[in-house]
Amino acid sequence: MCGRYVMARAAGDLVALGGGLLPAEGVELRPNWNVAPTADVPILLEREDAGVVRRELHVARWGLVPAWAKELSVGSRAFNARSETVTSKPTFRSAVRARRCAVPVEGYYEWKAPEAGSKGPDGKAAVKQPFYVHPAGGGDGEGPVIWFAGLYEWWKDAEAEARGDDPWVLSTTILTMPSPADEEPGVLGELADLHDRLPVPLSPTAMDSWLSPDKLGSADEAAALVDETTGQAYDVARGWVLRPVGREVGNVRNNGPELIAPPAEVQDALV
Template sequence: MCGRFTLSVSPVTISQVLGIAKTVNFTPQYNIAPTQMLLAIVYNLDNNQREFKYLRWGLIPAWAKDRTIGTRLINARGETLTEKPSFRTAFQRRRCLVVADGFYEWQAGTKQPYYFHLSGQQPFAFAGLWEKWTSPTQEEVFSCTIVTTEANELLKPVHHRMPVIIPPEDYSLWLDPQITSLETLQSLLQPYPTSEMIAYPVSKLVNSPKHNSADCIAPLGTEN
């Protein structure tokens, strides 16, 4: 699964790597947790362009009676997206990229947190799904979930699942709502190559969402 992640690189770097002309203002985040707002990229059919959008982490299906269901839908198993009513329509029509530069997983048994990032330390994009939910008082909430798949060899000693990382060459394919081939989309939901990632243990400070500093990603024993 993916229950915490980071985004601490500069807005300019994000725009350059993710291929969006506009930059976005945000505060570096070292411990993004469910129900918080996260930075995503969606496809705008009106102007046929990618654009940044803030989404609430924890997908609220359009048919939900209240928003609390979102706390249980922070992740979506890639293997069953077409079977689950909560994700089926979003998988076909409302896919997004969740912007990150690292994520955490906890080792079973010891509960030791580990931090994972790409070897070049550049920002990347999780496969995500988004929805618009309207409350009984007509408040609109835009929310999302992060798609997961089986772990690669780097993650397996820590956790059996990992978030799907979409490579840059497939951003357009994943985002385009006019692409509805389930076989094509499912082919993107693969473990990211082990050779392109780095992992190390970090402090249990990250266990609490109230801790949001660079100490969260410091190698164990080197934090301030």
């Protein structure tokens, strides 16, 4: 799954990396080293206007709120979408056919459960260890980013409309899939050992297909695109790196570049 991640890039950097444009109203992004569900996050999407397709960067609320939802809080339970059910689950099935996006992240956090009965350096029962997963050559504000397959929706807030405020809320979710098998070599095996779910990364070619603004005609067509997208994910993930980080990432109030630094005591314990 993906429940926390890092995004500290400027909007212009993401546009350059993703091959898009900034919308006319602009985009303001604040560096965030501990992005949690319901936070505002950048997404890349494509829109067609008068026969011209534009790839644009926007800001969305993390946690998909379908158009039929009665309240915004629905999104807090829909920050990930399982690839196996995304074409049939009411929350996601409309978006996967017509409103697909890419969610850029510098890296994401995942917690590894200790082996049963294992002990920590203090002799006490071992606890979960957080890891930072990021692309090789990136993850620290420079180099490549990961583009996760995502979905987006527009939701109309009736209360905001009654107050005379802008009622439209743009929201997003990240697609996940089963992790690689344990016996996979290299980083894929490490990812399998880390968690049983994997956020779905996009290669440049897969991102072109995923972002197409064409509305798919059926659930079967959507399922075929999902299968095509998950089918290339492990190849992208082979270019990732895992490193242990401090437990401070578990508290969303902690937010700074020090969160992605590997603590010396953790490194020593893992040698």
